[in-house]
Amino acid sequence: MKGNFIDNLPKVYGIYTGGFLAFIIIMSIAEQMGMTAKTIGICFVAFTVAIYAIIGYLSRTAQADAYYVAGRQVPTVFNGMATAADWMSGASFVAMAGGIYFKGYGYMALLVGWTGGYVLVASLLAPYLRKFGCYTVPDFIGTRYGGNLSRFLAVVVLTVASFTYVTAQINATGTIASVALDIPFQYAVYVGLVSILLCSMLGGMRGVTWTQVAQYIVLIIAYLLPVFWISNKMGAGFFPHFMLADEVSRIAELEAQFGFVKNSAENLKEVPKGLAGITKAHSAVNATPWAFISLALAMMMGTASLPHVMMRYFTTPSVKAARKSVGWSLFFIFLLYSSAPMLATLSKLSLIDPTLPTGIIGKSISEVQAIDWYQNWNQANLMFVSDFNGNGTLELNEFFMGGKAVVLATPEIAGLPYVISGLVAAGGMAAAMSTADGLILAIANAISHDVYYKIIDPKAETAKRLVVARVLLVVIGFAGATIAAMEIQGILGSVIWAFDFAMSGLFFPLVLGVWWKRANREGAIAGMALGLISGAGYLIWVRNGGSGFLGITQLTFGIFGSAVSLVAMVVVSLMTSAPNAATQKMVDEVRVPSGKSILGKQH
C-alpha cells in the first residue's frame, strides 16, 4: 500500500471488517458441516485475540510520545471508535441488557448517565487538556497547580478508581475465556490477562489505540447482528429500534395479567445466588425522580473524571479534533447503548409471552425442564425454575435468570445458529479486553510518568522510562488478575464504584483548573484528599449498615464526595494566596486553541 499508515486507515480497517465478516460466514458453513459448538467458540476467541496480538506487535515503539499518546496523530473518527471500545466494558456488553431486563427504568439512569457525561467531557475538559499537551491526567494537575504533592494525590485517586474498575474487566475476560475455552476460571483469568498485555506491552498507547479500533468493530457487530436477527425472526420488526412499541406495550399488558407476586424469603432460599426474577415493570417509571437523577448525575460526573477516557483525547492531532472526537465517541457508544433496551425487550417478551413458541410462562414445569436450552443454561447456573405454589404450572414469579443470560442465552432461545453465540463471546471478550487495556495503561503511565519520571528521577532516559512503564504494566495487570481470581465483588458493582471514586477526587480539581483561575495548589490538594476520603468513608459507612442521608446510596456516594471536594477546594483556595502570574498566564493560554501546547512535545 502506498502512503503512510494513517492515510490508509479506512482501507486497512475496511479490509479487516470484511475479513471478520468472511470469518463469520466460514464458521457458519463449518457449523452446517458439523463443527461442534465448543470448537466454534474456541475459534472465535482465538482468532480475534490473535489479530489483536498481531496489531499490538506491529505497533511496537521506542518513543515516548508514541508510547504515551500514540504520537498525537489519531484521526477523529478512529479515536471515536477507540474511545467507544475503551469505554464500553465487559459490563456494558454482557450485563447492561440484563440490568434493564430486571430493573427497568431505575436502571436506565445508567444509560443516560454514561452518555450524558460526554457532554461534560467535550465542553468542560477534553479540548483544554489536549491544548495543555499532557501525557496523563495527573500531568495536568501537577503542572497546573504545581508541586509534587498535588501530582501524587492525582495519581492516588486515579489508581483507586481505575484499579477498582480493572479487576471487574479482568474478571469478565476470565469468565468469557473460561466458558469459550472450557478451562477453570482461576486459569482463564490469566489467559485473559496475557491477551490484554499482548495489546499494550510493546506499543503502549499506540498499540492500544489500534487494537481498540479493531475491538470496537468486533464488539459492535457481535452486539447488533443478534439484535436485528432476533427481531426479524420473531417478526417484531425489521428495524427494532423504531418498531418495538407494540412489544413494549404487550409486555406491560402481560405484567398486568400475571401481576408481580412476591416470593416468600423461604422460597427464595432455593434460588441459586446471582439469579433474579422479574419483579419490576418493564417500561413504567419505577423509581423516584431523585433516585434516577442522582444515579445519572454520579455517572455523568464520573465519566468526566475517569482518566482512561480523558487520555484518549490527548492522542488527537489538534484541539478542534479533540472536540469532534468526543462527538464521534458518543455516536459509536450510542449504537450499542440504544440497542441494549431493545435486546432486553425482545428477550423478555420471547420468554414470558405464552402465545409465542419460545414463551415458557404458563407451561407446565416438567415441560420447561425438558427444553434443551433450559437445561444448558440451568447447568451454567444462569437459569432456574421452581414450582413454589405447587400447581404444576410455571408462573412469572417462579422463573429466575442471571443478568448475563439476556445477552448470552437469548440468541439460543430464539433459535439462532451457534455461530452467533461464538460471535457474542468474541464481542464480550473484545469489550472487556479493550477497557482493561485502557485502564491498566492509565495506571501504569501515571505511575511511570508522574511518579517515577517527574518525581523520583527526572533525568531518566527515554529507554529507561519505557522499561519502567512496561514493567509496571505487567505488575499492575498481575495484581488486578490476582484480585479478580478471588471474585470479591460482582462485575457491575465495582464498575459503578469506580465512577464514584473518580468523581469524588478528580472532578472539581480538573474542572476548576481550567474554569477558575483563582484555584490554587492548596485548594486542589484539599479538594482531592478530602473528596476521596469523605467519599470512601461514606461508602464504608453505608456498607457497614449506616443509614446514609439525602437518599445517597453506596452507588452514588460520589455525590457526597464531590460536594465535599468542591467546598474544600473553594474555601481553601480563597483562604490562601492566589496562584502566581505565570500560572494565571498558563490558564489563559490553555483557553485559546491556537499556539503551542503548554508542555513540550517531548517531556
Next chain:
Amino acid sequence: MSKQEQHWEKSRGLLFMTLAIWFVFSIGIFLFGAEMNEVTGPFGYPLTYWFTCQGSLGAFVILIFWFANRQEKIDEEFGFSERGDD
C-alpha cells in the same frame, strides 16, 4: 477588553448554553418522569421510556457536534483557530 477576554466571554456563554441543554435532557425531564410516561412518544413508545433508551442519548450526540461547531466558529472569529487540518 482584550481579544482574548472577549473570546473567553463568548466561549463561556456557549458553555452555559450547552450545559443548560444538557441539564434539560439529563435531569430536567426526569423530574417529571412518571407524568410524562403517560404520553405516547416517538415511534409509539411511552415518552419517558423513549427518552431513556433513545431520546436523551441521541440528544447528547447532536449537542456535542453542535457545541464543537459553534466553538470552532468562535475560535475563527477571533483568529484563534489552529492552522493545518485535522
